[in-house]
Amino acid sequence: MTLKASELILNDDGSVYHLQLKPENIANTIIFVGDQDRVTEISNYFDSIEFTTQKREFKTVTGYYKGEKLSVISTGIGPDNIDIVLNELDALVNIDLSTRKIKKQITSLNIIRIGTSGALQKDILVNSFLVSEYALDVNGMLQSYKTAKISYPEIENSFIEHVNWSSCKAHPTLIKSSNILYKKFVSKQTVSGITATAGGFYGAQGRVLRLPLQDEKINEKITTFSFEGMRITNLEMETSAIYGLSRLLGHHAISLNAIIANRENGTFSENYKKVVKNLIEYTLQKIVE
Template sequence: MPLGHSELILNADGSIYHLNLLPEDIAHTIITVGDPERVTEVSNCFDTVEIKKGKREFLTHTGHLNGKRLTVISTGIGTDNIDIVLNELDALANIDFQTRLTKENRIRFKIVRIGTSGAIQPDIPIDSFLMSEFVIGFDGLLYFYKNGQTHFRYLENAFIQQTDWNNHKARPYILKCSSELGVMFNENRIRLGFTATNTGFYGPQGRSLRIEPSPNDFMQRLMAFEYENLKITNLEMETSGIYAMAHLLGHDAISLNCILANRATGKFSNNPSEAIHKLIEYTLNKLTSH
């Protein structure tokens, strides 16, 4: 049955509603960044740029580097935005906008997040690169979809038990990165991580300005969690959503984090722009040399 106009929403020019993109505007290898300004920083490294489109916080550039077509798109902050971006990117590739039916031959994206993050273990250096081999999501996004199941219930249960997780909050879910992309980026320069994604920057990450977080020792509980030598390494706000939607939609996804802060030591990068640019260059080299 064709998708209704209130479900698959298109603009007057036939572009997808939020992203303002047409199917031909995107490549099959997609880089996501949170900050719209970082889109230009990435595309400045391309040999050519053919598409520049934007709407709201969603800025998209598509071009070529070393003969490979790439798209970089800003998601803004949070898994709510990730839900929009990944659903609409998938629709651009895998739904016929004329018939409003799913295409028979599905396209599988390679999705690479280039993001920033704060470490929570003292041995993780500032300005280092961390690949989210595992992610634990506190946002609940996965459970809004059918088949929102994981293979790591035992690990989720261990976390819930060890941290005395409040059952009024969403059940944490744990997912793993794409094995194909994991092999591509796994080398000595990259630290393997177990990333935590939460729904905010202040209370949800244990920060207190004028409102005390609950529990008030949330960071200490995260830092102390350990299961068979697996510890939570860092905190950010998008990775669980990316892994959840890629898992459900059948895409390959990986999250690369530039560690700008260490919550355990209280340190912050002296030159965050340089550190992020090095991660961008590293990522582009990996994507265009395979």
């Protein structure tokens, strides 16, 4: 099957539309960050830089760190942006862009998210590192795809019942991280759990400024949910999309979170930039170990 020009959109130079990348521009291990400035912060650790480009919020740097070829890409904020980034990265390695045909041999990428997040449990301290063993999609982006083979209906239904989830909202979908990458990045320096991925920062995460919420007790309900010892540890805006699309496309993904706020305690890191810097160094070291 040849993909139509309207479905696989390429730039005049043959690069994928949003990321403006060609297959030779990326490594097989790719670090995702939300902030464009964080791409530079990470690539400053590289021993050498091979390629750099930027289009809109999508900035990419590819280079070498201690002999390991790495790419760093800024995704911007939200699951909708992840849908763009992961589909276009997959196209770079698994679609022949010249013929617009899917390759017979599928290549798996390693996707590592370095992000910030707010903890939902009182015992998860600000300035700690959290590895998302699972991600709970409560934003609906994954509903566009067939997720039945990678989701966990029993846990999802238990969550729906516990929080009295509105039928007007998208069905929550639980996705597991890559077993290989989870084992690689978890340590005595990290905590683990289920990361809930919202589609917004304010109402979608239970924040109230001037607008009332559909369910004013939603965060309290999410915080008290548990299933066979598993609990929802934090809220952010990208992880479930990364996990879901990666599993569907055959890639490995892990999400590492710098906990810069605790929603239960109402606290915020006094020096969140230092926490992110420490997490970057932790991640790079784990990659090359």
